[in-house]
Amino acid sequence: MDVEQRQRHGRVRRLPRDVRERQILDAAVRVFSAHGYHNASMDEISEVAGVSKPMIYAYLGSKEDLFGACIRREATRLLEAVTAGIRVELGPDMQLWHGLRAFFRFVGEHRESWRVLHRQATSQGGPFSDEVVAMRARAIALVDALLVRTATKRGLDEQATRATEALAAALVGSAESLADWWLDHPDITDKMLASWLMNLVWMGFGDLVEGTQWIPSAE
């Protein structure tokens, strides 16, 4: 009977709620990632999820709610991956280094998540952008904290500390942009990316051009 129904509908039927929710979210991420928020239809998501449309509304709410849920889940995963990668006991440069590596590794392994987070979500002027803006702010705050710690550890000068938040924003943006660039140059390793960016922001062009290089102290 169960088998019969699977054949009739090509679907597994009568699964517990949390399993269905995960399936739906997975499908939603894929579809949003592929077509963007507006061009993604609930019908397609339901089809990919192997579930009928009313189920989505019953479990995850409106399209906007669904999108928000996707963003929250993927952003949380990303932030967790990055924070997990950081070694707090090391110096600031090594912390940044490991954070960048974790970031690029995550993007490499979850391209769809990244597309949803970066491309789709940033753009839509709607209420969901709140979700992303908040997550992005958390990322910037993370970097900012690192910069502030670094600056205060040594004798900080007032000018520099006022700029840390802006610098953090710039750094996050450069990493995002580099991740996007990566999508068109897949033959690069995540380690190379992290290394380039590290040299750029830690050493600067000035040093770089003169041959000075930053190299991770103990791999």
Place this chain on the structure above:
Amino acid sequence: MDVEQRQRHGRVRRLPRDVRERQILDAAVRVFSAHGYHNASMDEISEVAGVSKPMIYAYLGSKEDLFGACIRREATRLLEAVTAGIRVELGPDMQLWHGLRAFFRFVGEHRESWRVLHRQATSQGGPFSDEVVAMRARAIALVDALLVRTATKRGLDEQATRATEALAAALVGSAESLADWWLDHPDITDKMLASWLMNLVWMGFGDLVEGTQWIPSAE
């Protein structure tokens, strides 16, 4: 008679084509900037432009065409502003400095243009993104050329030159991100932004934290 008609419709009637086209493009940029591509309706654009909808179709074509035209116009303005700001006779650091200043000045003076270019256009997976991707590629190429010139002027090492394009992408991204950050911190001057970013990418955190600073050589 003319006055009567203005009162009746609240509109100036019977204007030459190129004037109307400009009005329509201006309105489109404002509406796209405010609501994003998908949430912007042709009806609203026509209303803001003070023109009926069929005029838009007659002059600028479909919604997609219209959006493309907006992007092209605004992106061209931006690139022209930046290239006009660059002083080719100066050293590479000063060139970057002036380029950055011109960029932030433009963004400050044309926030709506910037929103359309950066937020809306990057996101939509549609065919118009081609327009933006192309323009962004031109911007990256511009920076890349500067880096390559700088690297080859001194003794370049192979590793570094392979990375220039990526670094250019990162730099462009950081400038974009900083411009976005600026929207939430309007009490900052464009000069400060340019200076911070310049210090970040030219000197790096390493130097910055030790008190070394980059300062424009002759203002």
Place this chain on the structure above:
DNA sequence: CCTCCTGCCTACTGACGAGTAAGGCTACGT
């Protein structure tokens, strides 16, 4: 064996918005 709860579906509605048909008005050339 009944019944009720819950997972699940088919089949709709209703709105919104892109794009168009068809024609009116005016200025200018002849």
Place this chain on the structure above:
DNA sequence: ACGTAGCCTTACTCGTCAGTAGGCAGGAGG
């Protein structure tokens, strides 16, 4: 005076979804 070209409008069509109404099935508890 009379076309004719080009500016401009009102008032539609029609497709596409988001969201919903209402009902079927299968298992648990009486």
